[in-house]
Amino acid sequence: MSVFQKPKDEAVLVSVVTPARNAAEHLPHTVASVASQGPILLEHIIIDDGSTDATAEVVKELQCQYPCIRYLYQPHSGAGRARNLGIEAATGQFIAFLDSDDLWLPGKLEAQIAFMKTHQVAFSFGDYEQRDRASGNVMKRHTPPDELTYRHLLNGCPIGCLTAAYDQSTFGKVYMPQVTRGQDWGLWLALTRMGGTARKYPGMRAVYHSGGGSLSTNKFAKVADIYGIYRKQEHLDHVRSGWYLTWHVLNSLLK
Template sequence: MLVSIITPCFNPDEKLIESIVSVQNQSFQDYEHIIVDDFSSKPMSAELLKIIELDPKIRLITRSWNGGAAVSRNRGIQEARGRFIAFLDSDDLWHPKKLELQVAFMEGNNIALCYSSYEVIDSRGKVLGTRTPPSEMTYTDILKSNQIGCLTAIYDSRIIGKVYMPNISKRQDMGLWLKILRMGHVARGIVSQPLGRYRVGHTSLSSNKLNVLGYQWAIYRRVEKLPLLPSIKYFSAYAWKGLRRKV
């Protein structure tokens, strides 16, 4: 039941070390950790390189040109050897039982796409709040509000094959969930406890919400190719829920 964990990075710092340690501390140890360096402009620190070199479960892939998060994640998916595909960004963290709980839940219920609740932390690791999605989400639910945190998502390639993210600058994870759910699957989550910690950047949450609205519109029109009126409907619902969310 090998799990392939995909971590894209660009000019990583000590936060990637924290992410790696949170993977190494998993109670479920049947995994490979694929770290894709997206043609960083500066070398990794000696400490980080040593950690990577000493861990046989880590596979470091260095790309020859900078393509962005979607390209790097897709390269990781392409290289993945595991049945389950999981995602962890270079500044996010996992609960020690994250993989154990989700893999057992997926196997026991034949789930194609699984997620969980997660905490939101600031750059120093202070918990700002918890995001708790519904226990089930359909294609239409995600169009209205993408509540699947990328750091919590796992999909089963035995059920749906390898599915890749659309090559867009932002919201590529939402594009992947929509691809999977468009096949007729329902995403299910472990929402009783947070299994990850998502780190927000230095800019304000309100600023981030406003900046991504253009990318959100592109999901509806360019990626999903929805007609204008449904796009307006889903975009309005998404913007309203997003702007009201505090963390």
């Protein structure tokens, strides 16, 4: 059975949420990597974040090949709001995330969902490769710890968004904070604060693409958003927020 051939009236197992902003060039490769995941009933929700290129036309063409693609549109509001729109629309038991220029390797979802079901894990993540977008060369392999708690995540964010999935039958719909940067880390904090230890599924099964030498073009703005999450979402005082922010920045530099 193709990953996208959903029998009538059968429940979706996984909702894949993909924000897309001017993603016409890379999106077909991302969608194909989701299609390679094996016999898993899923919906692939692509949220067009006010694209000005041919993203909408590309998605329409892809829907002819992959009928379980769902297309949503919002005026340009950022990846966090786009992901939240996808979370709101998601009907699957599990919600997973993949950006429009990143890839999953074959078997990623099968391994992850089997791990979550076998070990009764409600929030999981994995190892991933960071590759140069232009050359395809591996720049780094990210291997976070096997388990992460709320206290661990207060000190930084070793979880790659493209590897994460959570069980909405356990947590309900949990959304990302409305900040420009670090919103995925804000979601991981919320999930683990609700009592769920994040656990790593086995294998290196995802590819994050980056261009140039920097992962953030505006580091000062990112630090401000992270501090805002400590203060507004986690309701920490100025002293504790400053303490954790210092560790967060240090751990980001070592990542």
